[in-house]
Amino acid sequence: MLIANRGEIACRVIRTCRRLGIRTVAVYSEADADAQHVRLADEAWPIGGPRPQDSYLRGEAIIEVARRAGAQAIHPGYGFLSENADFADAVAAAGLVFIGPSGASMRKMGSKAGAKELMAARGVPVVPGYTGEDQDPARLQAEADRVGYPLMIKAAHGGGGKGMRIVRERGEFAAALESCRREAAGAFGRDRVLLERYIENPRHIEIQVFADSQGNTIHLGERECSAQRRYQKVIEESPSPFLTPERRAAMGAAAIAAAQAIDYVNAGTVEFIVDASGDFFFMEINTRLQVEHPVTELVTGLDLVEWQLRVAAGAPLPLAQDAITQRGHAIEVRLYAEDPAAGFLPGSGRLQTLRLPAPGDGVRIDAGVVEGDTVTIFYDPMIAKLIVHGEDRPRALAKLREALADCVIVGPKSNIAFLERLVRHPVVVDATIHTAWLDRHLDEVLPAVDAAPDRDLLAAAATAALLHDEAATLADAAGSGDPHSPWAIADGWRLGHAGDRLLVFLHAGERVELHARGADGNHVIRGCGEAIAVAAARIVDGRLSLRIDGRARRLRAYADADSAAAHDGEQRLELQRVPGFRFDDSAAAGAGDRVTAPMPGRIVLVRASPGQAVAEGEELLVMEAMKMELSLKAPRAGTVAAVSATAGEFVEADTLLLSLEPQA
Missing domain, CATH: 3.40.50.20 (Rossmann fold)
Structure with a gap:
């Protein structure tokens, strides 16, 4: 294989x-x-x-x-x-x-345009739009005007939220079409698009289908994927909390009919958008296994990859439709190397620390990396899929919150804190979220990065760092030629007085300086305008038990030479450890005159040239990284002094790409 x-x-x-x-x-x-x-x-x-x-x-x-x-x-x-x-x-x-299915089936289903035409012919409701082969920009503009606005431009081949644009006014169409086509060609090798009316506030529900070469076709229930940001699925769950048994049966029947009509074989997914009244419309068919297939596996108890292999070998489906049962509720989230505070900018770099919850007891981890691996700039920045299963939806959500709290990622920034806030928000807890909600209310779930660190979390993270440093010093001493040397005692002792141990962290880009006295889990930590007394601190199995000013607490805590983190079950604090004395050039002059690469990637377009006058916010360059396009804009109005980048060039993070003439 x-x-x-x-x-x-x-x-x-x-x-x-x-x-x-x-x-x-x-x-x-x-x-x-x-x-x-x-x-x-x-x-x-x-x-x-x-x-x-x-x-x-x-x-x-x-x-x-x-x-x-x-x-x-x-x-x-x-x-x-x-x-x-x-x-x-x-x-x-x-x-x-x-x-997978045959090439003939794919040609009918794999193209969003072809699949939509097939559904319409079979009587499945479809959204008004244009799926024709004439891709002349003028024809597409005319069809967009006919369909009406708002409308969506979608890559006819592919998925994963790539090659999709919403156009709300006629004047936006040409630029959106160009960008969509370019992204589709880069991600899928084809730039054909289709147009369809954009339905406001729908839910996204998909049906998993399976068929064998003997003519048997069944469905394995639905997955709801309504929590999306820019068409990228964020939370996937099964069963859908929105569907009634009648709607579930109708959608399952429609999905089976589509598969049977084209002699489909193997695993596929029929995706629908569902409006507030419960009416559903065909959206697309994915002729493959989906990223979110584990939620179906957990509620059905089936191995879909094994089914794929058996069906491809000519065996019949292992079960008939009436033998498919569902138990409990499953939810999946994807852990990404990205920075939510910077517009979810994809990240890259070495995973210095990767601690994920232990699989078992309703927790599943599907990952393609381990600690020490590198997230590269060339592919999707997903680190792992975290999937949980509970007896019902409230229990599954509770298990998901616990599992997320157990995650620690050090290296590239991650979306963990964002996911933690999202799964606690009422629109998720009450199952009222729709596909447009996140893009409109993102500020409600983004972590407050500029807030001062929580007092107890700061004390816990600092204590974890102190315990780590003491253990590291003792380990070094044990491996030395004189393990009993007084210089190997890690208590900060100084002649004539108790010594301070300086701890310096970065939190949301700001320096946090703490001074600690004491050792072995008993410390007085001073900083941020106050003194905190810590006593009897011990870390066992990732949990820190301690007394803070006499109050007993038990929290998740982690520290190494580069970072420290603490979690109280609802919120997390992540700190970067830095040397006590270092040069900081972040405030260097001229930052507003430069456009630099926010991450490693490839320059796709250069829209500016020396001597050109530009307005603040005007797009100057387009980069491609992590299969996404990034628009780099002018930091201020001015005149371009020099362009250092060329189309097709690969650049590293922080590379100077363009400079403006200095302001008078």
């Missing part, structure tokens, strides 16, 4: 194959030479450069590896070539089994 993908889905397929006794072959790009899927597979082959178009989108290279390695089948995972009909046909032509 060759897995033509990377990350957590490649690891997931490899583990299932190993359980079934199937030998696995992985492929990898230059950026993934040390990736976990490469280490897990029985053998792995390089297929090209770090960009997807130079590696994971090279179907001919993947098939050649399969031939040379003696693989009998190819599992495409999701993304990349998983919904590429030409690739599916090429796999079959090479005498290999494609783990």
Whole structure:
């Protein structure tokens, strides 16, 4: 079995194959030479450069590896070539089994345009729009005017929220079309788009379908994915708290009818938008396994990857429709390397610390990285999927909150604190969220990064740092030639008085300086205008028990040489440790005259030239990183002095790209 993908889905397929006794072959790009899927597979082959178009989108290279390695089948995972009909046909032509539907089925379902036309012909409600092959910009503009505004431009191939734009006025259409096409071509290799009326405040509910080559087709229930930010799913759950049994039956029947109409085989997902009244409209069909498939697995008790392999081998579906049962409630969130405070800017870098909750007792972790791995700039910055299962929705939410509190990520910034606030918000707790809510109310769930650190959390994080430093000093002493030297005692002792131990942290970019006296979990910590007495502090299994000014507390706490964190069950505090004395150039002059790369990436467009007058906020360059486009804008009005970047160039973070003439 060759897995033509990377990350957590490649690891997931490899583990299932190993359980079934199937030998696995992985492929990898230059950026993934040390990736976990490469280490897990029985053998792995390089297929090209770090960009997807130079590696994971090279179907001919993947098939050649399969031939040379003696693989009998190819599992495409999701993304990349998983919904590429030409690739599916090429796999079959090479005498290999494609783990998914045929190319013919994909051509009817894999294209959003073709799938929408099919649904309309079968009587499934569809949203008004344009799905034609004529992609001339003038024709698309005319069709947009006919459909009316607001409307959505969508990439006809692909998914994951890429290649989608909302246009609310006629004058916005041309620029949105250009950007959407460019993003679609970069992510999926095709730039065809479709247009459809934008329905305000819908819910997003999808049906998991499965079919075998004997003509059996069933559905495995629904997943609700209404919590979205910029079309990217944030929370996925099953069953939907919105559906009635009647609506569930109607949507399941519509999904099955669509699959049967095109002789569909293997796993697929039919996605619907549902308005406030409960009316549903076909949105798209994904001819592959979905990122959120684990929630279906947890409520049904089934292994969908194993089903995929058995069906591809010609076996019938393991169960009939009336044998499918659901138990409890499952919820999934995705942990990303991104900065919510900076517009969810994707991050990259080494995962210095990665602590995730232990699997079991209703908690599942699907990850493609481990501590010490690097999140690269070339692919989606997902670190892991966290999935929980409970007897009912309230219990599942409670378990999710606990599991998120157990997560610690040090290195690139993450979205954990954002997720923690979101899953406690009334729109999630009460199941009233719709697909547009997050984009309109983001400030309600973004962490307050400029707030002063909570007193008890600060004391706990500082104490964890002190205990870490004492343990590190004792460990160094134990490994030295004189383990009993008085210089190895980590109590801050000084001749004639008790010594201060200086702790310096960064919190939301601000310096926090603390002075501590004492040792072995008994300290007086001074800073932030007060003194805090800590006594009897001990860390056991990631929990810090201590007394703060005489009050006993038990919190999650973690510290190492680079960071310290504490969590009281509802809120977290994350601090970066820095040397007590260092040069800080953050306030360097001229910052408002420079446009720098916010992260590593590739320059897609340069819209400015030397001598050009620009307005504040005007787009000057476009970068591509993590399969997303980033618009870099003028920090102020002025005249461009120099442009240091060229289209197609790869740049590192903080690289100077453009400068403005100094202000008088």
